[in-house]
Each structure stands twice: as C-alpha cells, then as structure tokens.
Amino acid sequence: MDGQLRGRDCPGPLGRAPGGRRRALGIAALESYNPSRDRSMAPRRSAMAVSELKKPSLENRLTLLGNHPFFAALEPADLERLASYARTVHLARGEALFRKGDPGQSLFVVVDGLIKIGAPAADGRELVLNVMRKGDVLGEIALIDGSPRSADAVAMADTDLLVVERRDFLPLVEGRPGVAMRIISLLCQRLRNTSEQVEDVAFLDVSSRLAKALLRLSPGRGGYIAITQRELGQLIGLSRESTNKQLQVWQRQNLLRLVKGGLHLLDHGAMEQLANAPGRDRLHSTDSTSRAH
Numbered sequence: 001m002d003g004q005l006r007g008r009d010c011p012g013p014l015g016r017a018p019g020g021r022r023r024a025l026g027i028a029a030l031e032s033y034n035p036s037r038d039r040s041m042a043p044r045r046s047a048m049a050v051s052e053l054k055k056p057s058l059e060n061r062l063t064l065l066g067n068h069p070f071f072a073a074l075e076p077a078d079l080e081r082l083a084s085y086a087r088t089v090h091l092a093r094g095e096a097l098f099r100k101g102d103p104g105q106s107l108f109v110v111v112d113g114l115i116k117i118g119a120p121a122a123d124g125r126e127l128v129l130n131v132m133r134k135g136d137v138l139g140e141i142a143l144i145d146g147s148p149r150s151a152d153a154v155a156m157a158d159t160d161l162l163v164v165e166r167r168d169f170l171p172l173v174e175g176r177p178g179v180a181m182r183i184i185s186l187l188c189q190r191l192r193n194t195s196e197q198v199e200d201v202a203f204l205d206v207s208s209r210l211a212k213a214l215l216r217l218s219p220g221r222g223g224y225i226a227i228t229q230r231e232l233g234q235l236i237g238l239s240r241e242s243t244n245k246q247l248q249v250w251q252r253q254n255l256l257r258l259v260k261g262g263l264h265l266l267d268h269g270a271m272e273q274l275a276n277a278p279g280r281d282r283l284h285s286t287d288s289t290s291r292a293h
Contacts, residue, residue: 061086064109064162070137070186073178085168091115091155093226102149104142105166110134113159114217114226118152118234128234130193131156131217131227140186143169157226201237209236210246211274214256214265221268228261 061083065071071079088111091097097108097115108115115132129151132138142149143166173179200209213236217225227235233243247263250256255271257264265271 058083061162064111064135068109068135068137069182070140071182073176073182074172078172078176082164082168082172085165087163089161089163091159091161093155093157093159095155097153097155097161098139098149099152100149104139104145104147104149107137107139107143107164107166107169108153109162109164110136110138111160111162113161114156115159115161116152116154116156116231118154119150120152126152126234128231131235133217133219137186140183144173144183156231206238206242206246207274208277209238210243211271212236214263214271215268215275218265218268218271222265224259224262224264226262 058080062080065083065086066079071082074082086109091113098104100120110132112134115136115138116128117130117132117138119127119129121127132153138153139149141147143164146166173183200212204212210232213232214225217227219225229243229247230240232238233240236243247256247258251258253270255265255267257266
C-alpha cells in the first residue's frame with residue numbers, strides 16, 4: 001500500500017473558487033487554479049486539492065532527494081535533472097493528497113508536516129497504516145506500476161511536499177540496476193515495518209504500543225505531536241477511550257501534556273523505557289481483557 005506496503009509546495013494563502021466552494025483537482029491542473037481552504041469539505045474528498053507554490057531552490061530540492069535512500073543510487077547528473085522537474089505542493093490540515101482508487105502517477109517527498117496513510121472502510125471506520133514525516137517518500141509503487149492508489153493519504157498538519165511525476169522518474173530507472181535495488185530495499189523495509197506493527201498489536205500491552213507510536217511520531221527527542229487521540233488509537237489498534245485513559249495517566253505523571261489536536265511529549269527518556277519495557281504476551285489493555293471475556 002502507498003506509504004506502507006505500496007510505499008514510506010510551501011505554506012501560503014489559498015484562493016477561492018466561484019461561490020466559495022473548493023474544487024477537487026488533480027496535480028495536472030495545479031498551474032491554473034488554487035483551491036480555497038474550505039475545511040468543512042476536506043475530510044472525505046475523493047481527489048487531491050492542493051496549492052502549488054514557489055519551488056524551493058534547486059539546491060534544497062537536491063538535498064531533499066539525495067538524502068533519501070530511494071534516490072541515492074542516481075548519478076549526480078540524473079539527480080539534478082530529477083530535482084529540476086520536481087514541483088512543490090502545500091496541503092492544509094485535513095486535506096487529502098489522494099484517495100484510494102485515484103490514479104497513481106506521482107511520487108511525493110514530505111518536506112514538512114505529516115501525512116496519514118489509511119485504509120477506509122465502508123462503514124466510515126479507518127485503519128491507519130502509517131504516518132509519514134519530513135523526509136519520507138510515499139506513493140513509490142504506484143509511481144512504478146501506474147496502478148490506482150491503494151489507500152488514502154491525508155494531511156495531519158499543514159504539509160509541504162515535493163512532487164515527482166512518473167513520466168520524469170521512470171526514464172531514470174530503466175537500465176540502472178542500482179536504482180532498482182534501492183527500490184527493492186525500500187519495499188523490504190516497508191514490509192518489515194508492517195510486520196513489526198502487526199506484531200506490536202498482537203503482543204504488546206497498551207502502554208508499550210502507545211509509547212512506541214509516540215516515539216515514532218515525535219520530532220527529535222520530544223516536542224509537539226499533531227495527532228488526535230482517535231488517530232493515535234487507529235494507528236495502534238485501540239479505541240479512543242483506551243488511548244485517552246493511558247494518555248491521562250501519563251499526563252498526571254508529567255510525561256506529556258495534552259492539548260487540542262495533539263500533545264506535547266515532555267519526557268522522551270521515560271517514553272523510551274515504557275516502549276522497551278517487557279510487555280509481550282502480557283496484553284494488559286482494557287480492550288484485550290474485554291475481548292478475552
């Protein structure tokens with residue numbers, strides 16, 4: 001899936017469509033139209049609505065692409081050529097980059113912000129597969145095989161991304177075994193991460209699972225994490241109630257501070273100890289206990 005098994009432009013004012021409603025546009029239409037920030041329509045849009053803005057410098061784009069394993073096998077001349085093609089887009093929090101079933105013609109590099117990769121259910125529920133952060137790449141498999149997107153990608157915070165089109169990237173891959181091996185390596189890492197995520201849900205207790213998730217989402221060794229308790233619970237297979245119960249315990253212990261739309265991680269070291277504490281096969285969570293009975 002994109003951002004999981006199918007895969008790991010800058011802030012500014014947005015224009016308004018006639019009548020104040022946001023249009024749903026593909027990347028190809030970005031040059032001619034900037035959608036408005038009508039957040040009421042953002043959560044369940046079926047197509048990407050983004051604003052294209054001024055590109056970062058070529059040097060910055062080269063750094064972003066060259067620092068990631070996915071692009072590191074390219075020759076300097078090829079990398080510079082790809083960076084010259086790359087465009088930038090900006091998503092406001094809650095806007096969809098793409099939806100499951102959308103055409104897969106682009107790869108994205110997160111410049112700043114957070115992107116949630118999720119699988120929607122017909123009844124409105126969602127399975128959060130991954131959260132992509134600065135430097136992460138998503139959409140690489142659809143970029144290669146051209147198949148429709150296999151998951152939703154939605155901004156969890158104001159997010160800037162580089163966009164690499166399939167037509168620009170594929171010619172650089174053909175005849176370059178080193179690039180193909182990088183792609184295979186990245187996909188293997190995605191698979192390992194998925195296996196670890198499944199194992200954590202099956203064998204770790206609530207405290208360890210939640211602590212590991214917060215460490216993955218934390219910028220550096222602490223700071224603000226922009227994620228709702230519902231999204232956090234979806235990421236680790238817990239109800240919002242169970243997630244909130246554990247977070248409240250940690251807030252009373254001054255390990256974190258809850259705020260609207262996220263939390264501040266205050267004690268990174270203590271969270272590491274909780275994540276690494278022996279918790280396999282204990283399954284002490286309220287949800288697990290209730291299911292067992």
